[in-house]
Amino acid sequence: MASNHPIKSRFTNLKVSNSLPNLSAEPSNLSPNCNPSFDLKTSLSAAVKVSRASRSSVDLCNGGGGVSGPKIVRGDHGYVLEDVPHLLDYIPDLPSYPNPLQDNPAYSVVKQYFVNVDDTVAQKIVVHKSSPRGTHFRRSGPRQKVYFESDEVHACIVTCGGLCPGLNTVIREIVCGLYHMYGVTKVLGIQGGYKGFYARNTIDLTPKSVNDIHKRGGTILGSSRGGHDTAKIVDSIEDRGINQVYIIGGDGTQKGASVIYEEIERRGLKVAVAGIPKTIDNDIAVIDKSFGFDTAVEEAQRAINAAHVEAESVENGIGVVKLMGRYSGFIAMHATLASRDVDCCLIPESPFYLEGPGGLFEYMEKRLKEQGHMVLVVAEGAGQDLIAESLRSMNQEDASGNKLLLDVGLWLSQKIKDHFAKRSRMPITLKYIDPTYMIRAVPSNASDNVYCTLLAHSAIHGAMAGYTGFTIGSVNGRHAYIPFHRITEKQNKVVITDRMWARLLSSTNQPSFLNSQTIEDSKKEEPPTQLLDGENYNENGSLDARESQLI
Numbered sequence: 001m002a003s004n005h006p007i008k009s010r011f012t013n014l015k016v017s018n019s020l021p022n023l024s025a026e027p028s029n030l031s032p033n034c035n036p037s038f039d040l041k042t043s044l045s046a047a048v049k050v051s052r053a054s055r056s057s058v059d060l061c062n063g064g065g066g067v068s069g070p071k072i073v074r075g076d077h078g079y080v081l082e083d084v085p086h087l088l089d090y091i092p093d094l095p096s097y098p099n100p101l102q103d104n105p106a107y108s109v110v111k112q113y114f115v116n117v118d119d120t121v122a123q124k125i126v127v128h129k130s131s132p133r134g135t136h137f138r139r140s141g142p143r144q145k146v147y148f149e150s151d152e153v154h155a156c157i158v159t160c161g162g163l164c165p166g167l168n169t170v171i172r173e174i175v176c177g178l179y180h181m182y183g184v185t186k187v188l189g190i191q192g193g194y195k196g197f198y199a200r201n202t203i204d205l206t207p208k209s210v211n212d213i214h215k216r217g218g219t220i221l222g223s224s225r226g227g228h229d230t231a232k233i234v235d236s237i238e239d240r241g242i243n244q245v246y247i248i249g250g251d252g253t254q255k256g257a258s259v260i261y262e263e264i265e266r267r268g269l270k271v272a273v274a275g276i277p278k279t280i281d282n283d284i285a286v287i288d289k290s291f292g293f294d295t296a297v298e299e300a301q302r303a304i305n306a307a308h309v310e311a312e313s314v315e316n317g318i319g320v321v322k323l324m325g326r327y328s329g330f331i332a333m334h335a336t337l338a339s340r341d342v343d344c345c346l347i348p349e350s351p352f353y354l355e356g357p358g359g360l361f362e363y364m365e366k367r368l369k370e371q372g373h374m375v376l377v378v379a380e381g382a383g384q385d386l387i388a389e390s391l392r393s394m395n396q397e398d399a400s401g402n403k404l405l406l407d408v409g410l411w412l413s414q415k416i417k418d419h420f421a422k423r424s425r426m427p428i429t430l431k432y433i434d435p436t437y438m439i440r441a442v443p444s445n446a447s448d449n450v451y452c453t454l455l456a457h458s459a460i461h462g463a464m465a466g467y468t469g470f471t472i473g474s475v476n477g478r479h480a481y482i483p484f485h486r487i488t489e490k491q492n493k494v495v496i497t498d499r500m501w502a503r504l505l506s507s508t509n510q511p512s513f514l515n516s517q518t519i520e521d522s523k524k525e526e527p528p529t530q531l532l533d534g535e536n537y538n539e540n541g542s543l544d545a546r547e548s549q550l551i
């Protein structure tokens with residue numbers, strides 16, 4: 001099999017390039033602040049080899065994630081590495097092999113292709129001189145040593161949850177990356193989400209079969225909600241001899257991936273589990289941005305533009321556009337900021353009200369008088385409390401346990417029509433546009449395609465290097481391996497006391513609808529990823545004013 005593989009046979013005929021760095025000879029990347037007596041490299045390998053229950057020179061903390069708990073390594077000056085599991089943690093005698101990439105002509109010219117073993121990525125990059133160094137994640141990328149031989153790898157890919165632009169690109173790049181970088185030829189596609197592991201046939205994925213799929217929306221593998229049966233899924237992985245599992249999906253999917261990893265570890269299987277985070281809502285914590293988000297914002301603007309054209313063309317024209325965002329209004333906020341045609345943006349994080357002084361209707365009347373038309377963008381999760389007051393909430397859930405939302409777009413459009421019907425001197429024409437599924441179904445744009453490629457490659461490098469139980473993500477522009485629990489413990493939300501929301505308010509001139517209670521509640525919420533773990537609080541425990549300006 002291996003000898004038939006064109007890349008592999010090409011590799012074996014090549015000499016090892018001398019220009020490749022000897023990793024062990026690489027200088028440490030630790031900051032000069034770090035205590036020189038603390039050798040992170042040694043400590044990290046100890047962390048990997050020693051059981052996570054043991055504690056020695058480094059403080060390895062247990063509890064709350066994975067069978068053996070999170071791998072936390074503490075250094076000096078408040079340095080914390082939230083590490084990801086490695087196959088060596090529970091299979092200590094696993095052999096390693098030289099990375100076949102060292103013989104790959106495409107990469108041999110790269111000066112320092114392999115990442116340093118002690119490279120980590122800081123979660124917080126806005127600092128001041130007394131800041132603790134804070135949380136770090138293991139930097140992603142190719143390692144000199146791998147724990148799988150190319151012939152041995154039997155990978156599978158599954159896509160779960162709602163659609164998102166870029167799914168096919170990630171699938172393509174996992175298949176092509178495994179083949180071209182590591183000479184892996186056996187990649188299975190699991191059809192129809194998690195339940196496909198035990199209820200559907202699989203398909204063989206080859207560079208040829210996935211060649212054009214990045215130009216299509218959706219996922220060639222299909223997707224689903226619900227149907228996560230850990231035991232059946234891991235049985236299927238074991239029965240099929242799969243040893244690398246690539247799981248593409250949102251927060252729910254990553255929770256599912258986490259329990260799959262735990263079960264695999266419990267059974268002691270040599271199977272690497274890698275998550276690639278997907279969500280059009282951009283609500284996954286820690287990472288800078290999820291793939292497909294840029295595409296969604298771009299596509300959302302077409303709908304906003306159409307609403308604006310319609311509204312402008314008639315007297316007192318109102319365009320209402322509903323965008324996705326179940327619990328977070330990132331698409332609505334970014335599309336509004338990008339478009340500049342929007343007069344009001346409503347998101348789940350910012351409660352609003354319709355009637356009375358400072359309410360939506362008062363603002364709409366003012367706006368119509370001023371400019372004769374207006375555009376309103378509403379995220380699907382906005383105003384759910386208000387709707388529930390007027391319609392009886394059904395509290396229904398989808399197959400994955402996500403709350404089914406009431407249609408805020410239709411509800412709001414009707415409320416606006418009812419309100420202006422009572423104002424005989426201000427007849428309006430309202431056009432409601434709901435482009436949500438059209439936005440999700442488009443292929444990813446150029447920048448998302450590049451991002452998807454990097455995510456796929458980082459996931460492959462991690463799995464080949466024996467890391468497991470991780471989600472790949474961009475943290476402050478650097479790709480890192482993030483433990484599952486950090487991705488799933490909370491959702492990313494628009495912070496309405498942050499400068500970004502202030503920018504939006506000043507660009508639309510809409511009322512903030514904020515009362516002092518809402519502002520206080522919002523301050524209690526954890527600040528965005530730049531400021532964590534109380535680092536922005538002074539000795540008295542209150543928010544440092546200088547720090548809050550930095551967000």
Ligand SMILES: Nc1ncnc2c1ncn2[C@@H]1O[C@H](COP(=O)(O)OP(=O)(O)O)[C@@H](O)[C@H]1O
Pocket residue numbers: 160161162193194195224225226227228249250251252253254255256257259278279399400402
């Ligand atoms: N807490 C959980 N534990 C295990 N599996 C889960 C969990 N939450 C969701 N899943 C599974 O993950 C898949 C996708 O979840 P869903 O919430 O629909 O989409 P997304 O991953 O995009 O958030 C579903 O198959 C669902 O059964």
Ligand SMILES: O=P(O)(O)OC[C@H]1O[C@](O)(COP(=O)(O)O)[C@@H](O)[C@@H]1O
Pocket residue numbers: 161162163250251252278279280281324325326380398440
């Ligand atoms: O109607 P569907 O397919 O269940 O999806 C609706 C939901 O999917 C999303 O696009 C994304 O949700 P997920 O990230 O959980 O898949 C939400 O914005 C929306 O509420």
Ligand SMILES: [Mg+2]
Pocket residue numbers: 161250251252279
């Ligand atoms: Mg979700």
